[in-house]
Amino acid sequence: MIIYENAFSELVNKLDSNKKNFSSTKWAISMIKELVEQATPKKVLNIEEFGAFDFYEMIGKCPKCHKALNKHHHHKNCGGCGQALDWSA
Numbered sequence: 001m002i003i004y005e006n007a008f009s010e011l012v013n014k015l016d017s018n019k020k021n022f023s024s025t026k027w028a029i030s031m032i033k034e035l036v037e038q039a040t041p042k043k044v045l046n047i048e049e050f051g052a053f054d055f056y057e058m059i060g061k062c063p064k065c066h067k068a069l070n071k072h073h074h075h076k077n078c079g080g081c082g083q084a085l086d087w088s089a
């Protein structure tokens with residue numbers, strides 16, 4: 001998360017000093033946008049449920065990096081890219 005903190009302080013410093021260095025300001029904004037997108041839950045792709053009685057599994061694919069996911073292990077975030085996940089149908 002250090003890169004996002006750096007992006008945010010870069011943006012704040014630029015706004016404070018009011019210097020016209022647009023490329024680094026654009027970079028800082030794009031980093032924050034990426035963080036916001038990663039933290040916003042996205043629907044898991046190709047969800048499949050199987051099992052019976054007290055054992056069941058729910059699997060799917062990450063909407064961002066397409067890594068195979070198992071709800072038991074990746075309930076909130078993708079293990080590959082960190083994307084926040086929404087397992088609702």
Ligand SMILES: [Zn+2]
Pocket residue numbers: 062063064065066067078079080081082083
């Ligand atoms: Zn992913």
